[in-house]
Amino acid sequence: MKIIECPRDAMQGITEFIPTETKISYLNTLLQVGFDSLDFGSFVSPKAIPQMRDTEEVLAGLDLSATKTKLLAIIANLRGAEQAATHREIKYLGFPLSMSEMFQQRNTNKSIAQALEELAQIQDVCVKNGKELVTYISMGFGNPYDEPWNTETVGEFVQKLDKLQVKIISLSDTIGVSNPENITYLFSNLIPAFKHIEFGAHLHTNPNTWQEKVEAAYNAGCRRFDGAMKGFGGCPMAKDELVGNMATENMVQYFNQKGVDLGLNETAFASALAQAGSVFAH
Known part of the structure; x- marks a missing residue:
């Protein structure tokens, strides 16, 4: 079982700039918890996501000496991938590939076809620099723009990514429209069909439906x-459709009740949860 903590996702939509020192302190606490990966920052245009303009400064302040947690950075184009790839501390580069043409344009200023072309180049950068590419299929459970969506199309996207030898694919519910039925259908069909691919769930949700989705x-x-932590954040590019992230503490409680050993440091987890309230009080 892998839990990926996503403070970058939680922070990026906050208008007021969170001081670099505050980010570093919070991320260093999260690094003590024992998550598999930490989605800590992004190499994107400061004009698009001003909150993330200090990602390199934050990276320089992280204490990675006694953690098993791997770092993941989000990128939106080849230039960002090349920049992120120069940092040996970063293990994963994450790219958002949308099933919605409108959202792809909104999120990365390119069409789906252009995004796939660029993704192939980004995969080359990852291979050459010893990084692993994580591709998020955003709007993976539907979209608010009345654009066509069905489960077969999701499968077609996965096939295209498989041809690029993408090994980690996260199905993303960008606007909180997933339900137990489409979640069950997609994962139960895709996982056995693509055994060599690691599938993840990036589920945005409201507080009432998180458990049935997990x-x-x-x-x-x-x-x-x-x-x-605390379900903060979501995707600022989704605008009016914004819903919160899946609250990590809810997931941890659920898996603990199921008897799943997550290997987390409970003291550090409690400290990070307490710290999150002040970090996101903007």
Whole structure:
């Protein structure tokens, strides 16, 4: 079981700039918890995501000496990938590939076809620099723009990514429209069909439906879950459709009750949870 903590996702939509020192302190606490990966920052245009303009400064302040947690950085184009790849501390580069043409344009200023072309180049950068590419299929459970969506199309996207030898694919519910039925269908069909691919669940949700979503994904075989402390954040590019991230503490409680050993440091977890309240009080 892998839990990926996503403070970057939680921070990026906050208008007021969170001081670099505050970010470093919070991330260093999270690094003590024992998560599999930490989605800590992004190499994107400061104009697009001003909150993340200090990612390199934050990276320089992280204490990685006694942690098993791997770092993941989000990138939106080849230039960002090349920049991120120069940092040996970063293990994963994450790219958002949308099933919605409108959202792809909104999120990365390119069409889906252009994004796939660039993704192939980004994969080359990852291979050459010893990084692993994580591709998020955003709007993976539907979209608010009345654009066509069905489960077969999700499968087609996965096939295209498989041809690029992408080994980690996270199905992302960008606007909180997933339900137990489509979650179960997608994971229970994709996981056995692509055994060599690690599938993750990046589920945005409201506080009332989180458990049924986690349960559906887990029962369908998913063993990689993204979350953010206290459910802060979401995607600022989704604008009016914004819903919060899956609250990490809810997921941890659920898996603990299921008897799943997450290997987390409970003291550090409690400290990070307490710290999150002040970090995101903006």
